[in-house]
Amino acid sequence: MVKVLISDKLSPKAADIFRNRGIEVDTKVGLSPEELISIIGEYDGLAIRSATKVTPEVLEAATNLKVVGRAGIGVDNVNIDAASGKGVVVMNTPHGNSITTAEHAIAMMFAAARQIPEANASTQAGKWEKSRFMGSELNAKTLGVIGCGNIGAIVVDRAQGLKMKVIAFDPFLSPERANDLGVEKVELDALLARADFITLHVPLTDQTRGIINAEAIAKTKKGVRIINCARGGLVVEADLKVALESGHVAGAASDVFEVEPAKDSVLFGVPNFVATPHLGASTAEAQENVALQVAEQLSDYLLTGA
Ligand code: MLT
Numbered sequence: 001m002v003k004v005l006i007s008d009k010l011s012p013k014a015a016d017i018f019r020n021r022g023i024e025v026d027t028k029v030g031l032s033p034e035e036l037i038s039i040i041g042e043y044d045g046l047a048i049r050s051a052t053k054v055t056p057e058v059l060e061a062a063t064n065l066k067v068v069g070r071a072g073i074g075v076d077n078v079n080i081d082a083a084s085g086k087g088v089v090v091m092n093t094p095h096g097n098s099i100t101t102a103e104h105a106i107a108m109m110f111a112a113a114r115q116i117p118e119a120n121a122s123t124q125a126g127k128w129e130k131s132r133f134m135g136s137e138l139n140a141k142t143l144g145v146i147g148c149g150n151i152g153a154i155v156v157d158r159a160q161g162l163k164m165k166v167i168a169f170d171p172f173l174s175p176e177r178a179n180d181l182g183v184e185k186v187e188l189d190a191l192l193a194r195a196d197f198i199t200l201h202v203p204l205t206d207q208t209r210g211i212i213n214a215e216a217i218a219k220t221k222k223g224v225r226i227i228n229c230a231r232g233g234l235v236v237e238a239d240l241k242v243a244l245e246s247g248h249v250a251g252a253a254s255d256v257f258e259v260e261p262a263k264d265s266v267l268f269g270v271p272n273f274v275a276t277p278h279l280g281a282s283t284a285e286a287q288e289n290v291a292l293q294v295a296e297q298l299s300d301y302l303l304t305g306a
Helices: 012-020 033-042 056-061 080-085 098-114 116-124 150-161 175-181 188-194 214-218 237-246 284-304
Strands: 003-006 024-027 045-048 067-070 089-092 142-146 165-169 197-200 224-228 249-254 273-275
Touching: 003 012, 003 033, 012 024, 012 284, 033 056, 045 284, 056 080, 067 284, 080 089, 089 284, 098 116, 098 150, 098 197, 098 224, 098 249, 098 273, 098 284, 142 150, 142 188, 150 165, 150 175, 165 175, 165 188, 214 237, 237 249
Parallel strands: 003 024, 003 045, 045 067, 067 089, 142 165, 142 197, 197 224, 224 249, 249 273
Antiparallel strands: none
16 A cells, blocks of 8 residues: 655645545654654655655655655755656645735835834833834835746735836746736846835745845945845845844845754844744645645646656
8 A cells, every 4th residue: 555654834724635645644743854764664655744854864765755746836845856866746835825925025025114012112121222123114015026027926925015126037937927917027126226115935946045145235226225035045144133233234034044944043133024834825725725736736647657
């Protein structure tokens, strides 16, 4: 009988799908790397979110493994080279949490524009600092979207609803698609120079690592606000800290960090910096979508090879 291990917290509906399709399923969340290595040999499929690290050592021990399914988008926690070398297919669910992540980016943009977290803390501390929190409207501002794939395109749509002017940098964005989205396609330097708000929606690759560094920030408008709900490492945290402290960057919001879990960051405590703990996909709707999608995809692959 085909056997699947769910090793991260997924909606229980994923296990139901496997069972309904005649697949034996075990759910074991919170395994240590050694524990995972000791049992992975029993399984044909592995369903994960971001906590399980599928390392070369895990893959070496995975003698029956045919497929890894990531309930979510980024497969940074899977060693793709090692998986390919062993003939293990790696799948993700590229659409299941796109709306949720895009909505989080918009929420973070509002939070940074109106200093909502700091105003909340101050108000609940009984300070009533009405004159301290002067914000910025989003209306008629230019939003620079770096990366116009599934999530970036939804951000574009929502920002247009807020009456922002949207420009986008994405080497893979065709002129036709840009036209359909109603965005102006620009080069990175033009985006940096023109944007009032910048939001990142690209994966972390050798090309994108540190795309927002001191040199890039120097090309931005004074007063720019920067939102990162994509991946830590796209923004050089030490450079952003300097720019926030000097006031060149008026506000920044990050859901992702160079090191996660981010128990500490140079950005913590910097004025006008808003942080959330990688909540981009954390809605009930998105988690159900990605769990159902990954279970269907893994079942299809294991049962039919499709
Ligand atoms: C993703 O890659 O799907 C998101 O970053 C969400 C997550 O990792 O939980």
